[in-house]
Amino acid sequence: MADDTAAAAPDSPEPDEAQEARTAKRRKLLRILAIVVAAVALLWGIWYFLTQAGRVSTDNAYVGADSATVTALVPGPVEAVRVSGTQAVKKGDVLVVLDDADQRIAVADAEAALRQARQRYGQADATADAARARVTARGAEIRQAQARLRDAEATVERARAELARRESIAGTGAVSGEELTAARAALKQAQAARDLAAAGVTSAQATRGSASGDLGAAEAVVRGTTIDTAPDVAAAQARLDKAKLDLARTVIRAPVDGIVTNRQVQVGQRIAAGAPIMVIVPIDSAYVDANYKESQFGKIRIGQPVELTSDYYGGGIVYHGKVVGIAGGTGAAFSLIPAQNATGNWVKVVQRLPVRIALDPKELKAHPLRVGLSMEATIDTRGK
Incomplete structure (x- = not known):
């Protein structure tokens, strides 16, 4: 029995050496993992600094356009309506013809x-x-x-x-x-x-x-x-x-290029001078009004570049534009019934201020937008 114990004694250091080897390997892996994590964090920090720092975003943005309301300049019965709703027209195209006997x-x-x-x-x-x-x-x-x-x-x-x-x-x-x-x-x-x-x-x-x-x-x-x-x-x-001139005005033509919407005229209807008959939306000159929080305006300036995406085309289509104007007041300030906070019983609500963004005409022509569509806008406040 004593011999067996004595024979086993020289082998006892082996488990300790194996344990130390495993511990060293684990420490090495942890160091490598830490280095990798630190490298990823560093790379992410560099990427964020180079691409994301100084960028302010909002999803409270909508497509707009200076739509043209078509009105009759002379009264008379409608003889012909040459366009339908959603139809694309060019400037000068005949929209409506009035009876010109008078x-x-x-x-x-x-x-x-x-x-x-x-x-x-x-x-x-x-x-x-x-x-x-x-x-x-x-x-x-x-x-x-x-x-x-x-x-x-x-x-x-x-x-x-x-x-x-x-x-x-x-x-x-x-x-x-x-x-x-x-x-x-x-x-x-x-x-x-x-x-x-x-x-x-x-x-x-x-x-x-x-x-x-x-x-x-x-x-x-x-x-x-x-x-x-x-x-x-x-x-x-x-x-x-x-x-x-009144005779020429019996032929009502499109004032701008765009899409016919809200058509309100039918053949045989008698319309009065000044009555709106349809709206033409110039989608080729659409813009975006992005409503940013007041806390985001620290570095927003006119002329800064903007990247935009729309659910209409998905995130794969990125529009580029620039800030061309900042509204003179919030939407609440110009609402029909402005907020009255003089009583003292009020809860502070972060206000939003509209920012007008002009889009790249070439991108807008390649991927036309429609008025009212929602957009996501990101302004690079470091850009000039």
């Missing part, structure tokens, strides 16, 4: 009024020319009357001289009483003729004054104008242009 009559009436205005201007111009000719003729008559007056005055002077000569020799008996009487009568006749000639000059001057007044009235209508710039003609032309 507008065509208005154009014909305006054209007739324009012709009449031109005719009245022509008459006024001719009247001015005639008045101008009358003034010239009255001037000639005045000159004739003045010539007659001068002739009459000369006759008076001759008659006066004859009378004086006869009176000077009447005492010598060389002139009879009858000749003296005839000389005196001739003087009075010459004076009467002079007075008549003077009255003729006055009458001719008065006639010329009347003609000048008529000329002034006629020229006032056409002075400083042409047949195209005369007020009546210009007003008639403006009415004709308005009538033609």
Whole structure:
């Protein structure tokens, strides 16, 4: 028995050596695991610092667009509707055609009024020319009357001289009483003729004054104008242009490229001017309004790059954009009934502020979005 114990004694260190070997191996594995974990943590930290640090995200973001509400600019019954809901249209495409019978009559009436205005201007111009000719003729008559007056005055002077000569020799008996009487009568006749000639000059001057007044009235209508710039003609032309514009507006065209939505017009319906008939959504110029928490705005600036994804296409499609604007107030501030927190009994709620994000047009054209779709937006606040 003692021999067996003695024989077994030299083998007893083997279990201890095996245990130490296993412990050393375990420690080595733990060190390797720790190194791996530290390396992974370091790599993750480097990756986060390089790609995720300074990025703020939100899933409270929605697609928007400056939709165009199509309205009728003139009233009338609907003759044809050329588009349907959800149809894509281009700018200038015909959407709705109205019955244009009333507008065509208005154009014909305006054209007739324009012709009449031109005719009245022509008459006024001719009247001015005639008045101008009358003034010239009255001037000639005045000159004739003045010539007659001068002739009459000369006759008076001759008659006066004859009378004086006869009176000077009447005492010598060389002139009879009858000749003296005839000389005196001739003087009075010459004076009467002079007075008549003077009255003729006055009458001719008065006639010329009347003609000048008529000329002034006629020229006032056409002075400083042409047949195209005369007020009546210009007003008639403006009415004709308005009538033609109303006629053109009976064909309602698409103001922008986009998708037809909310169509509210049918054939045979009579619509009033200004009535909305449909909405066109320009999906090629869509944008995103992302509502970020107020605590996230420390480093958000206009111009920073943004990455966005949509459930519409899934996470595999990433849109790129940039911050183009920050709203002037929260949605609650501009709500119909703003919050009133002056009582003191209130619970602080983190507010959100809309951020306008412009999308890359090429990406938007490759993967069109629709207004109202939800988005996830991540702003890289380190970007410029």
